[in-house]
Amino acid sequence: MAGYVARRLLGIIPVLVLVALGSFLLIHLVPGDPAVVMLGNEATPAQLETLRTQLGLGRSLPEQFVLWLGQALRGNLGESFFLGRPVSRALIERLPATMQLAVLSLVFSLLIGIPAGLIAAVRQNTWWDQLVMATAIGGISIPSFWLGLALILVFSVQLGWLPSGGYTPLWEDVGQGLRTLILPAVSLGSMQAALIARMTRSSMLEVLRQDYVRTAKAKGVQDWWVIVKHALKNAMIPVITTIGTAFGVLLGGAVVVEIVFTYPGLGRLVVLAVQRRDYPLVQGALLLTSVIYVVVNLAVDLLYGVFDPRIKYE
Amino acid sequence: MKKRARIQAFAVILGVLIAGLWLTGAEGGAPTPGGVLRVAVTASPPTLDPHATTFVAAREIGLHIFENLLTFDAKFQLTPQLAERWEVSPDGKVFTFHLRRGVKFHNGKEMSADDVKASVDRFKQISPRRNEFEDLAKLEIVTPAVVRMTLSKVNAAFLAALANPIGQLAILPKEAVEGRPINKADIIGTGPFRFVEWIPDRWVKVARFKDYKPAGQPGIGGYGGARTAYVDEILFIPVPEPGARAAGLQSGDYDFADFLPPPLASRLANDKNLSVVQLAPYTYVTLYFNHAGKFKDLRLRQAVQAALDMEEIMQVASEGSGRVDPGFYFKEQVWHSTAGGELYNQKNPAKAGQLLKEAGYKGEQFIMVTNTDYDYMYKAALVILQQLKKVGMNIKIEVYDWPGAIALRKDLSKWDLFYSSHSTRFDPSANDFYFMSKTTFFAYTNPKMVALIEKANAILNFEERYKTYEEIQRLIYEDVAMLKLYDHNIWQGFSKRVKGYTPWVMIRFWDVWLEK
Amino acid sequence: MSTFSGTASPGIWAADSAGRALLRRVRRNRLAFSGFSLTLLILFAALFAGILAPYDPLDMVVTDRLQSPGIKHLMGTDNYGRDILSRVLYGAQLSIEVGLAVMLLTVVSGIAFGMLSGYFPRLDNIIMRVMDGMMAFPAILFAIAIMAVLGPKTVNVVIALSVVYAPRTVRIVRATVLAVKALDYIEAVRAQAAGHLRILFRHILPNCLSPLVVQATFNFAYAVLAEASLSFVGAGAPPPTPSWGNILSEGRVYMQAAPWITIFPGVAIAITVLGLNLAGDGLRDVLDPRLRT
Numbered sequence A: 001m002a003g004y005v006a007r008r009l010l011g012i013i014p015v016l017v018l019v020a021l022g023s024f025l026l027i028h029l030v031p032g033d034p035a036v037v038m039l040g041n042e043a044t045p046a047q048l049e050t051l052r053t054q055l056g057l058g059r060s061l062p063e064q065f066v067l068w069l070g071q072a073l074r075g076n077l078g079e080s081f082f083l084g085r086p087v088s089r090a091l092i093e094r095l096p097a098t099m100q101l102a103v104l105s106l107v108f109s110l111l112i113g114i115p116a117g118l119i120a121a122v123r124q125n126t127w128w129d130q131l132v133m134a135t136a137i138g139g140i141s142i143p144s145f146w147l148g149l150a151l152i153l154v155f156s157v158q159l160g161w162l163p164s165g166g167y168t169p170l171w172e173d174v175g176q177g178l179r180t181l182i183l184p185a186v187s188l189g190s191m192q193a194a195l196i197a198r199m200t201r202s203s204m205l206e207v208l209r210q211d212y213v214r215t216a217k218a219k220g221v222q223d224w225w226v227i228v229k230h231a232l233k234n235a236m237i238p239v240i241t242t243i244g245t246a247f248g249v250l251l252g253g254a255v256v257v258e259i260v261f262t263y264p265g266l267g268r269l270v271v272l273a274v275q276r277r278d279y280p281l282v283q284g285a286l287l288l289t290s291v292i293y294v295v296v297n298l299a300v301d302l303l304y305g306v307f308d309p310r311i312k313y314e
Numbered sequence B: 001m002k003k004r005a006r007i008q009a010f011a012v013i014l015g016v017l018i019a020g021l022w023l024t025g026a027e028g029g030a031p032t033p034g035g036v037l038r039v040a041v042t043a044s045p046p047t048l049d050p051h052a053t054t055f056v057a058a059r060e061i062g063l064h065i066f067e068n069l070l071t072f073d074a075k076f077q078l079t080p081q082l083a084e085r086w087e088v089s090p091d092g093k094v095f096t097f098h099l100r101r102g103v104k105f106h107n108g109k110e111m112s113a114d115d116v117k118a119s120v121d122r123f124k125q126i127s128p129r130r131n132e133f134e135d136l137a138k139l140e141i142v143t144p145a146v147v148r149m150t151l152s153k154v155n156a157a158f159l160a161a162l163a164n165p166i167g168q169l170a171i172l173p174k175e176a177v178e179g180r181p182i183n184k185a186d187i188i189g190t191g192p193f194r195f196v197e198w199i200p201d202r203w204v205k206v207a208r209f210k211d212y213k214p215a216g217q218p219g220i221g222g223y224g225g226a227r228t229a230y231v232d233e234i235l236f237i238p239v240p241e242p243g244a245r246a247a248g249l250q251s252g253d254y255d256f257a258d259f260l261p262p263p264l265a266s267r268l269a270n271d272k273n274l275s276v277v278q279l280a281p282y283t284y285v286t287l288y289f290n291h292a293g294k295f296k297d298l299r300l301r302q303a304v305q306a307a308l309d310m311e312e313i314m315q316v317a318s319e320g321s322g323r324v325d326p327g328f329y330f331k332e333q334v335w336h337s338t339a340g341g342e343l344y345n346q347k348n349p350a351k352a353g354q355l356l357k358e359a360g361y362k363g364e365q366f367i368m369v370t371n372t373d374y375d376y377m378y379k380a381a382l383v384i385l386q387q388l389k390k391v392g393m394n395i396k397i398e399v400y401d402w403p404g405a406i407a408l409r410k411d412l413s414k415w416d417l418f419y420s421s422h423s424t425r426f427d428p429s430a431n432d433f434y435f436m437s438k439t440t441f442f443a444y445t446n447p448k449m450v451a452l453i454e455k456a457n458a459i460l461n462f463e464e465r466y467k468t469y470e471e472i473q474r475l476i477y478e479d480v481a482m483l484k485l486y487d488h489n490i491w492q493g494f495s496k497r498v499k500g501y502t503p504w505v506m507i508r509f510w511d512v513w514l515e516k
Numbered sequence C: 001m002s003t004f005s006g007t008a009s010p011g012i013w014a015a016d017s018a019g020r021a022l023l024r025r026v027r028r029n030r031l032a033f034s035g036f037s038l039t040l041l042i043l044f045a046a047l048f049a050g051i052l053a054p055y056d057p058l059d060m061v062v063t064d065r066l067q068s069p070g071i072k073h074l075m076g077t078d079n080y081g082r083d084i085l086s087r088v089l090y091g092a093q094l095s096i097e098v099g100l101a102v103m104l105l106t107v108v109s110g111i112a113f114g115m116l117s118g119y120f121p122r123l124d125n126i127i128m129r130v131m132d133g134m135m136a137f138p139a140i141l142f143a144i145a146i147m148a149v150l151g152p153k154t155v156n157v158v159i160a161l162s163v164v165y166a167p168r169t170v171r172i173v174r175a176t177v178l179a180v181k182a183l184d185y186i187e188a189v190r191a192q193a194a195g196h197l198r199i200l201f202r203h204i205l206p207n208c209l210s211p212l213v214v215q216a217t218f219n220f221a222y223a224v225l226a227e228a229s230l231s232f233v234g235a236g237a238p239p240p241t242p243s244w245g246n247i248l249s250e251g252r253v254y255m256q257a258a259p260w261i262t263i264f265p266g267v268a269i270a271i272t273v274l275g276l277n278l279a280g281d282g283l284r285d286v287l288d289p290r291l292r293t
Helices: A003-028 A034-039 A045-054 A061-073 A085-123 A126-141 A144-159 A175-209 A211-218 A223-261 A264-275 A281-305 B002-027 B056-065 B114-124 B157-162 B242-251 B262-269 B299-307 B310-318 B350-359 B375-390 B403-408 B428-434 B447-457 B463-476 C016-047 C084-119 C119-136 C139-152 C154-181 C184-190 C196-230 C244-254 C260-288
Strands: B035-039 B070-072 B078-080 B081-088 B095-101 B137-144 B146-151 B193-199 B203-208 B233-238 B256-260 B274-289 B365-371 B392-398 B416-422 B482-495
Touching: A003 A061, A003 A281, A003 B070, A003 B447, A003 C119, A034 A045, A034 B403, A034 C154, A061 A211, A061 A281, A061 B242, A085 A175, A085 A264, A085 A281, A126 A175, A126 C260, A144 A223, A144 B035, A144 C244, A144 C260, A175 A223, A223 A264, A223 C139, A223 C196, A264 A281, A264 B403, A264 C139, A281 C119, A281 C139, B002 B375, B056 B193, B056 B233, B070 B157, B078 B081, B078 B157, B095 B114, B114 B137, B114 B146, B137 B262, B157 B428, B242 B256, B242 B262, B242 B482, B256 B262, B262 B274, B262 C244, B274 B375, B299 B375, B299 C016, B310 B375, B310 B482, B365 B375, B365 B403, B375 B392, B375 B416, B392 B403, B416 C154, B428 B447, B428 B463, B447 B463, B463 C139, C016 C084, C016 C260, C084 C119, C084 C154, C084 C196, C084 C244, C084 C260, C119 C154, C139 C154, C139 C196, C154 C184, C154 C196, C196 C244, C196 C260, C244 C260
Parallel strands: B035 B233, B035 B256, B365 B392, B365 B416
Antiparallel strands: B070 B078, B081 B095, B095 B146, B137 B146, B193 B203, B203 B233, B256 B482, B274 B416, B274 B482
16 A cells, blocks of 8 residues: 555656646746836836846746756745745645635535435435436536626625625634635535536445345345445545545636635636736646645545455555 | 803803814814725735836835925926925036935934935836936935936936836935845835835735824825825735725725726715715826838828727726827826817718728738736727728737737737827826837837927926927827827725825825724 | 546446336436537527627627617627627637537547557556646646637637647546457457557447547537636637627626626526536437446
């Protein structure tokens, strides 16, 4: 097991190098540069050049990349041009907000998705099933940003119950924090809830059909108990994959929802950084989100082993 | 007898008291110091170093913290700030500034000529406006309270350059600026508010500077005169989304919201707890021609000039919160003129079509570049696209974000029409660089224009200088050097608790207090 | 939509009562049927937008700005005075064009790289590393960055979205190739010294088709959603071409005063994606019951 983990971790490294290369190239290929943004549009070309050299943009691209990567491997992501502080600090400051939103969305999607999928599977082909599946497929089809806009229109503008944006950390004020998080979490989580519902349902159906389940049922063990104990554990495997993917989606896909709700998360930070051509910040942020995604996926893979004893890692 | 007198006296006193209470109530009461003013602004500043940038987000904060030697009043005329008076030599080349005594920096140090020299030196090195000081040949410290500047040639705009609040020549302590590269100065000034902290993308916090010495009398307006800080703290909170600014204002998260799009502004105006005001002057929207490309032909430029309907453009791009006016300076400014105005807002598609034919236009494609960062530039572009299509021009529109658009602008082979805006300029010389071949970015060359500009720069008398700039404006219209579209105003909203705010050019929170 | 991580769920055949299975099949097919109908409806609207649209989608009548839906303008007008119905119809054209193009590109690249990867183990290592790297980037950010580099053109939207969604398709093809490769009869064919290309195209490819077709439908839906999202954040097809996403984006400020600008394109997106999802589900059932949701 330890060997497997070690090998997987080693396998991540080339992926991360590729990601680093990709992040670097992408932002550097975008036309325009931070000097223009910093000095305003009436700066003289000579002045722009001076600033560019100061920012280290005068060197060749491969040189800049190697320098940046070398530092990044040591944990130093450089300093943001516009925030005047280390990139790592800027990202860490944003991480709690993004995490709160991602986790709350995930919790929401699990709370809705799993029970819905369970009910649909257990009451298969009844109107419960149809209702759940119809809602699920609706949830997948509605664009999250449109859902967000609609929710704002109803709950913020018309009813005034919830704020239309902003952010209060949960540890500062749980009540207010939750109020700012609900609408974005629902907008983000709805699609994932629908996916999880579908996945849970199909997975449960598979398991319920298996002989050992039917045997347990025949033995007279309480219906419900059978499901919970025997089926759920096995059914969770594909669901866990979906959770892993969901987390990745929530991290990066939150961008549009963050924009709709002016939520100060990583997504908005990156978009703003791209607009300002804040190279170190964009590179660092893309690298960070990718690392998180890869690590979460690895964790998900390892969790398989916990849930399915048939899978052994050597 | 005594009793009646006492009753009378009592009645008089009571009457006076009531009258007094009623009067103060009617005026909103005397300013009450204290409180925290939370201001929602559109962007986070890229830096707070006043010498390093002209960025709006930086200067609207900076003008609370820093001061110049002199500045402008409400009518856009020069007024003292850190220099209490100045003298100009008869040949117009030597300026002697007498600094005010006892003015303290936020760190307690007293402001003196050393600091002025250090600040000017640094400004000359790194500021985007340093070319305006190329003529400054010598700066001498005569005494700790007197600074003398000598120019190499007469420059009518020199004082204005010192006073300009945009990319201001802020005076900082010598230790805060000496040898400091860009963005690395200490944020220490002499203004009514001092810098406390900057948490990027959360807020910039400034606090009342208790030892502030006002630069003059109240009522001067603009950036001059006595500027009193009443509130304890101001938080400048960047909220890029206009919807969020409006929502935060309504819910009480912010006391002031800058830059509200018109649909939101009209909604907020119905809220009893809020005041909504229009800020003018703010900017006017402009359209540049690439004179090195297809628009070398005057008739093609004239065709565009004839085709445009400025009212339509203004209606859509500013939702009616704008003004159709030909002046290259605003009506509020002493420099305003309507010279050449008969060529403005012609709304004449027939004439445009005729001019295209005369020019032998065969349907060649023009590239029109606009951007998404400035909403009004984007909207104006879409409207103009349709107006020009109607007269038969083949236009392709390209949309970038602002940095991308600026990067593209450098390559004259890539565009024919480019959108921008001119925010409030404090001196007409600020517009010169567009029309001088050395500095123009749209390849404009006209020796007559250069001659007029150089003439204007050497005239110190206001009336004569004004007349010359009128000729310049007329030439801009007749030669169709570039086009002015319309004056764009913006809406601002604030809680009814905020008192004393007067909209002018940029947000200003001195002389503003929070009612309890 | 459910995404495959490259593993098919263990195939257990339903040994249920025949009646129940049939019932499910029919109901599923009814769903699939409605899915196909919706998709065809949108295709029709897109194809005949030129005839169906009552106005030129770019034409501005500034005096008719922000009119609520009425007889003259069935879906109302926007802040420029343009007819929303016409813009939504032309927006359908754009969405379908982009969706189809992305679908084709991802399928082609999926086949190309998936087969190479599944069949040749040495190539597999490199290709999968690159695919993993690409999938590690958050999708929307990746697309925004690519658009920023390539510039605002519709063809670049297609390129950006194809790059973002290709890796998933590659993985699916690869998984099927791996599974098929291990089958006995392939060994037999190999033993007959048949050429690689022949094996790939004659024997392996046909087996990949069903999961590929299902994934292609979902990719189409992803592309429609992603194009709308990109346009919404300003990184999509350039104006003044109407796209459902940019109609939504421009109408956002007017949500209180003129909610119709945001309602109709959103409904259009939902209907299109719904139709495609249902169709994809249905295809999945029809083509291979083992891969059902």
